[in-house]
Amino acid sequence: MDAVLFFLFAGIALAGAINLIRESHPIYSALSLVAVMGALAGLYLMLGAEFIAVVQIIVYAGAIMVLFVFVLMLVNAAPEVKLDRSKMAKNVGPPLLTLLLVEIVAVLRGKYPTSDLVHPSLLSGDNTRQIGKLLFSKFLLPFEVTSILILVAIMGAVVLGKRRPDDSR
Amino acid sequence: MIPVSWYLILSAVLFVLGVAGFLIKRNVITVFMSIELMLNAVNLSFVAFGYMLGDYNAHIFVFFVMVVAAAEAAVGLAIIMLMYHNRKSLNVDDIELLKF
Amino acid sequence: MSPFQDFLVASLIKIALVLFVLLTALAYIVWIERKIAGRIQNRWGPTQTGPHGLLQPLADVIKFIFKEDPTPAQAELPTYFIAPLIALVLGLLSITVIPFGGIVTVAGHSTYLQISDLNVGILFILGVTSLGVYGIALAGWSSGSKYALLGGLRSSAQMISYELSLSFSVVGPLLVAGSLSLRDIVNAQSGYWFRVIPHWNCFPQAIAFITYLISAFAETNRVPFDLPECEGELVAGFHTEYSSMKFAMFFTAEYANMVTASCLATLLFMGGWLSPINSQYSRFVPVVVFFALALVLARFWLTRRRLIEKIVLPVFMGVCVLLGLLFLWPAFYTPAEGVFWFLAKVGFFLFLYIWVRWTLPRFRYDTLMEFGWKRLLPISIANLLITGFIVAWRAS
Numbered sequence: 001m002d003a004v005l006f007f008l009f010a011g012i013a014l015a016g017a018i019n020l021i022r023e024s025h026p027i028y029s030a031l032s033l034v035a036v037m038g039a040l041a042g043l044y045l046m047l048g049a050e051f052i053a054v055v056q057i058i059v060y061a062g063a064i065m066v067l068f069v070f071v072l073m074l075v076n077a078a079p080e081v082k083l084d085r086s087k088m089a090k091n092v093g094p095p096l097l098t099l100l101l102v103e104i105v106a107v108l109r110g111k112y113p114t115s116d117l118v119h120p121s122l123l124s125g126d127n128t129r130q131i132g133k134l135l136f137s138k139f140l141l142p143f144e145v146t147s148i149l150i151l152v153a154i155m156g157a158v159v160l161g162k163r164r165p166d167d168s169r
Numbered sequence: 170m171i172p173v174s175w176y177l178i179l180s181a182v183l184f185v186l187g188v189a190g191f192l193i194k195r196n197v198i199t200v201f202m203s204i205e206l207m208l209n210a211v212n213l214s215f216v217a218f219g220y221m222l223g224d225y226n227a228h229i230f231v232f233f234v235m236v237v238a239a240a241e242a243a244v245g246l247a248i249i250m251l252m253y254h255n256r257k258s259l260n261v262d263d264i265e266l267l268k269f
Numbered sequence: 270m271s272p273f274q275d276f277l278v279a280s281l282i283k284i285a286l287v288l289f290v291l292l293t294a295l296a297y298i299v300w301i302e303r304k305i306a307g308r309i310q311n312r313w314g315p316t317q318t319g320p321h322g323l324l325q326p327l328a329d330v331i332k333f334i335f336k337e338d339p340t341p342a343q344a345e346l347p348t349y350f351i352a353p354l355i356a357l358v359l360g361l362l363s364i365t366v367i368p369f370g371g372i373v374t375v376a377g378h379s380t381y382l383q384i385s386d387l388n389v390g391i392l393f394i395l396g397v398t399s400l401g402v403y404g405i406a407l408a409g410w411s412s413g414s415k416y417a418l419l420g421g422l423r424s425s426a427q428m429i430s431y432e433l434s435l436s437f438s439v440v441g442p443l444l445v446a447g448s449l450s451l452r453d454i455v456n457a458q459s460g461y462w463f464r465v466i467p468h469w470n471c472f473p474q475a476i477a478f479i480t481y482l483i484s485a486f487a488e489t490n491r492v493p494f495d496l497p498e499c500e501g502e503l504v505a506g507f508h509t510e511y512s513s514m515k516f517a518m519f520f521t522a523e524y525a526n527m528v529t530a531s532c533l534a535t536l537l538f539m540g541g542w543l544s545p546i547n548s549q550y551s552r553f554v555p556v557v558v559f560f561a562l563a564l565v566l567a568r569f570w571l572t573r574r575r576l577i578e579k580i581v582l583p584v585f586m587g588v589c590v591l592l593g594l595l596f597l598w599p600a601f602y603t604p605a606e607g608v609f610w611f612l613a614k615v616g617f618f619l620f621l622y623i624w625v626r627w628t629l630p631r632f633r634y635d636t637l638m639e640f641g642w643k644r645l646l647p648i649s650i651a652n653l654l655i656t657g658f659i660v661a662w663r664a665s
Binding site for chain 1: 213248
Binding site: 027028031034050051054055057058061062063066067069070073074126127128 | 348387388389392393395396397398399400402403406407409410418421422425426429432449
């Protein structure tokens with residue numbers, strides 16, 4: 001049962017990620033990324049992180065990606081045009097990427113050979129409560145700093161998005 | 170039970186696909202989406218490690234990554250909108266003023 | 270049977286039951302809406318199809334199925350077909366975590382009157398609601414028509430804006446209950462002040478209640494916030510190019526979202542399935558209601574002349590009397606009383622939706638945005654802040 005679910009979600013995630021690259025229209029890329037995020041939320045549920053799974057849906061799929069789709073609709077994005085300016089990217093890129101993948105997988109296989117070091121007991125209980133407690137005690141300072149970061153981001157977005165009166169658009 | 174290394178390998182593959190998208194795609198918004206894909210891949214390995222070690226700190230990390238991604242999306246998309254207004258193009262090859 | 274099979278069978282039965290009841294109810298909410306709309310505008314509403322127009326939903330469905338379904342030449346094909354499906358599935362999905370009542374025991378198996386009791390139930394609903402934008406935005410974009418695109422754009426902006434105040438007003442009751450499970454939130458509202466006033470969140474959290482209702486109206490794209498449709502300026506907004514069953518899917522999704530929002534309002538602010546009357550005799554209220562309904566129907570039966578009404582009205586009368594008698598039977602009323610109160614409260618909120626729709630005019634787009642960001646959001650944040658202080662002060 002677990003394996004079936006894992007391969008289902010992993011398959012959706014991989015298919016979505018490949019489609020993101022393959023698709024020439026940005027809106028379809030965005031939709032496949034939403035599919036990846038949904039599949040990842042499913043995997044998080046399997047890993048006993050239901051709070052993170054739901055926040056993934058709310059924040060990533062429901063807010064960030066909606067923003068992407070919104071902007072894509074606003075600028076009426078057309079399918080992208082390939083200019084093929086760099087020959088190097090075409091020739092050297094794929095081998096280097098494969099190398100990167102092989103390297104990461106090799107390290108992972110070496111470090112964590114199919115063993116299952118899971119301690120489910122440690123993650124049982126009220127997920128949200130535990131995260132909340134950690135967030136407001138041990139990680140209080142980073143939490144406050146991120147709130148300032150968000151404030152700065154909002155102000156930055158407003159300043160950038162504001163139309164100046166002397167603009168001739 | 171699924172070995173944790175499977176999750177980690179999936180995360181690695183997703184990350185590499187994100188890198189590939191970042192390098193291949195020419196639409197600036199799709200490039201931006203590839204970055205989000207990489208962040209998501211890293212999040213997956215965080216959650217997998219958290220499960221393996223029975224540690225909630227990993228979840229906190231993912232939470233912070235999401236917050237930063239949200240802030241980044243807000244500012245980044247505002248920049249992209251400005252760029253579109255000035256250049257009428259979303260292609261990264263057209264934005265080459267700072268390039269030799 | 271193993272516990273897993275037990276769970277599977279119980280879940281499948283519950284899903285089938287809830288889906289059947291929900292879809293039938295949706296069809297009849299449309300009928301009720303048309304009736305109420307008629308009365309508000311001093312006309313009759315549907316009267317011709319069946320007695321009191323009761324077969325109108327059936328006629329509507331048949332019309333939707335057999336209507337021609339043209340696809341615009343400009344449409345982006347796969348997305349154009351998928352968008353209504355997304356809207357419908359997401360509309361029906363959030364009902365899964367709504368609890369309708371307490372525990373029910375059937376043939377030795379006791380189960381909750383709820384498809385799934387997630388411990389992050391309320392976040393699940395917020396997540397599904399936030400995904401709801403996709404159905405509308407994609408429909409608007411893929412139709413290849415400027416009216417649909419404008420409707421889709423407006424709706425994404427509106428739903429993102431009002432989702433914030435919706436979430437902030439939901440957090441108030443969460444703080445009071447100290448849990449994300451809808452069941453715990455309802456249970457935290459049991460009890461009465463001065464032995465009369467029920468311990469519901471709509472009294473201490475009145476501001477959150479009001480902001481929730483307003484944002485829920487905006488989230489479900491209903492008047493006075495139906496800018497995505499806005500037939501005066503945008504023909505029909507995001508579903509301009511849709512007809513036949515695809516339009517019916519959007520229509521069903523809108524009403525399903527309405528039902529979910531009403532259920533959530535009931536659970537968070539009106540004590541869910543808890544009785545408003547602090548008395549052991551509160552279980553006789555359903556009995557009295559059903560018998561009164563039977564009496565009203567009897568009066569109709571005596572005054573009406575049409576043959577079909579002479580036949581149909583006694584049937585309804587019989588059903589009402591039967592339900593009234595059932596509520597006198599202890600094995601039935603213990604689980605069913607909660608369901609009765611829950612449905613009564615949800616019905617109240619649905620009536621409110623319809624009442625508002627046929628009473629208020631529509632917002633202008635800039636006033637809508639200004640209201641969401643400059644009024645509703647600060648108010649809901651202030652309410653959250655005060656609630657947080659009070660909860661922390663009480664805990665210490």
